[in-house]
């Protein structure tokens with residue numbers, strides 16, 4: 001199987017990392033506007049540097065890793081090549097906000113398309129990828145895609161009308177949590193902890209808390225109560241977060257990301 005990545009930036013690159021770890025080895029072709037980026041990644045992954053046209057002509061799965069605003073131009077350029085092939089390939093779009101219908105219009109084709117919403121943790125096997133296949137995607141194509149991406153972390157099907165809301169938390173949330181990690185580390189550094197320890201402790205604690213939330217049936221409110229001793233240290237910190245509008249800020253971040261995703265459609 002041949003798998004091509006057009007656009008090997010933050011997200012395309014992370015998915016290429018995952019594809020390189022697939023239990024069903026595939027030949028990986030990488031193309032990027034700035035070729036040095038594709039070259040560096042190809043060296044790391046044992047992949048081949050290619051170009052958009054070759055990928056469109058030869059690959060079974062064509063990952064489109066460009067910004068949503070660049071997708072129309074890219075697909076218009078690929079359209080003559082893809083229309084000559086007619087079948088035997090799947091377009092995989094990771095672009096925020098672009099619906100299957102919009103992608104079909106841009107490609108000028110009713111070919112198999114997988115609309116996915118991954119996150120950057122796919123690079124280390126701890127990602128979450130939401131996906132919605134177009135009706136043209138066969139069971140075999142979907143199954144091969146899921147195997148190809150199985151080293152990326154969890155893969156979950158989602159109805160298309162929910163994918164923008166899912167994207168606001170699963171796709172964008174990594175940036176919000178990174179800010180939180182940075183702030184936690186800054187707090188600990190202010191209290192005298194060396195920077196490397198502060199960063200590591202914060203990341204390990206967030207990882208562990210997320211695992212506890214996923215693996216136990218506890219509500220997060222119960223998890224919070226279990227850390228807060230009456231009259232103790234944690235509740236003093238919780239009070240400070242509430243004073244700063246922490247929960248409201250986190251909600252607003254997700255809602256703002258969702259609203260911006262909707263704006264990308266227009």
Ligand SMILES: NC(=O)C1=CN([C@@H]2O[C@H](COP(=O)(O)OP(=O)(O)OC[C@H]3O[C@@H](n4cnc5c(N)ncnc54)[C@H](OP(=O)(O)O)[C@@H]3O)[C@@H](O)[C@H]2O)C=CC1
Nearest residue numbers: 007008009010011032033034065066067068094095096118
């Ligand atoms: N970053 C994330 O966490 C997530 C991103 N996404 C989606 O992934 C897509 C890419 O985002 P992201 O990786 O962050 O963006 P980046 O800017 O990091 O990557 C985009 C890449 O596409 C390359 N590129 C642009 N035009 C072309 C072209 N015509 N041919 C080949 N390569 C091209 C760019 O090259 P150059 O090196 O020259 O800039 C760049 O490396 C977006 O659609 C976004 O919505 C989805 C989920 C999460």
Ligand SMILES: O=C(O)[C@@H]1CCC=N1
Nearest residue numbers: 095096167171172173
């Ligand atoms: O910021 C963005 O537009 C992309 C989409 C989801 C996460 N990052």
